[in-house]
Amino acid sequence: MRYGFIIPGGDVQTIPEMAAEAEAAGWDGVFIADCISIDTPDYPPGPCYDPWILLTLMAARTQRVILGPMIAAISRRRPWKLARETMTLDHLSQGRMVLPVGLGAASDDAGFYKVGEEMSQKGRAALMDECLDILNGAWSGELFSHEGDHYHVQSMQLLPPSVQRPRIPVWPIGVWPREKSMRRVLRWDGIVPQKKDGDMTPEDIRAIKTYVEDNRKLTTPFDITWEGETPGDDPERAAAIVRPWIDAGITWWMEARWNNTAPDEVRERIRQGPPHID
Structure with a gap:
C-alpha cells in the first residue's frame, strides 16, 4: 500500500x-x-x-518518491515529443516516473477550448489511444512504427529506452462500468477510477479489482488508485x-x-x- x-x-x-x-x-x-x-x-x-x-x-530535490502528473491530458501533445520528455524524466529520477493519463478537463482548461484542440470525448479518446501506442513503442528502444487515423510514424528507433521495463507505468482513467473504457485499462499498468453514474464506493473498487483480475492478460503489476x-x-x-x-x-x-x-x-x-x- x-x-x-x-x-x-x-x-x-x-x-x-x-x-x-x-x-x-x-x-x-x-x-x-x-x-x-x-x-x-x-x-x-x-x-x-x-x-x-x-x-x-x-x-x-528527491530520491525516493514516485513522481507524475495527475492527470496528463496527452491528446494535445505530440507523442514523439512526449516520449522524449517522459523518458528523460524517467532517467533523471532513476525510474521513479509514472504516467496517469486521461482526456483532460477540456471545458475548464483554456488550453483546450480557446486554442482549437479536439473537444469531443470520442476524438480525444482516439488521440490518447494512438499516443499511448506510440509511447509504448518509443520507450522500448526498439524499432517501431504506427499507422493510425491521427498519427503516422515510419519505422524508427528512439534511444535510450526508458529505465523502467517494459515501460514507464501508465495509469489511464477508467470509467466504471463502461466496457470500452475498462478494456483500455486492461492494456496498461493501473487505473484512476471514475464512475459513470453516481459516486464511487468501496464496493465499486472491489468490483473493478475483480474485473481486472478476471480479464487482464498481462502479468506485470497493476495499481488501483483512489483520492480523498x-x-x-x-x-x-x-x-x-x-x-x-x-x-x-x-x-x-x-x-x-x-x-x-x-x-x-x-x-x-x-x-x-x-x-x-x-
Whole structure:
C-alpha cells in the first residue's frame, strides 16, 4: 500500500520544496496537475506551470518518491515529443516516473477550448489511444512504427529506452462500468477510477479489482488508485476514512486537496505525513 500527495498549486519555487518535504514526511509519491490555463466561472485564471519542467525540479530535490502528473491530458501533445520528455524524466529520477493519463478537463482548461484542440470525448479518446501506442513503442528502444487515423510514424528507433521495463507505468482513467473504457485499462499498468453514474464506493473498487483480475492478460503489476482527503491531526479518523478503500483493493491512496490551495495549509498537511493503518 502506498500513499501519494497531489500538490494542488503553488509557485514554481515552492512546489519542488513541497516534494522534498513530502518525501521527508513519509509519503510514497508526489503528483501535480497538468493544465495550461484553468479558466471557468468557479476557478478564474491562476498560475499554471509546465508539468515536465516542474517534475524535473521535483526529481532533483528527491530520491525516493514516485513522481507524475495527475492527470496528463496527452491528446494535445505530440507523442514523439512526449516520449522524449517522459523518458528523460524517467532517467533523471532513476525510474521513479509514472504516467496517469486521461482526456483532460477540456471545458475548464483554456488550453483546450480557446486554442482549437479536439473537444469531443470520442476524438480525444482516439488521440490518447494512438499516443499511448506510440509511447509504448518509443520507450522500448526498439524499432517501431504506427499507422493510425491521427498519427503516422515510419519505422524508427528512439534511444535510450526508458529505465523502467517494459515501460514507464501508465495509469489511464477508467470509467466504471463502461466496457470500452475498462478494456483500455486492461492494456496498461493501473487505473484512476471514475464512475459513470453516481459516486464511487468501496464496493465499486472491489468490483473493478475483480474485473481486472478476471480479464487482464498481462502479468506485470497493476495499481488501483483512489483520492480523498484525510485530517493530519486525527490519525484515528484518517485511518477510518482510508481503511474501507484499502480493504476493497486500492494500492494507492492519493491525498487530494483541490479546493484548498493555500500553500501554508497544504504544506502543513504534507508535513503531518500519510494516514497510517495498523
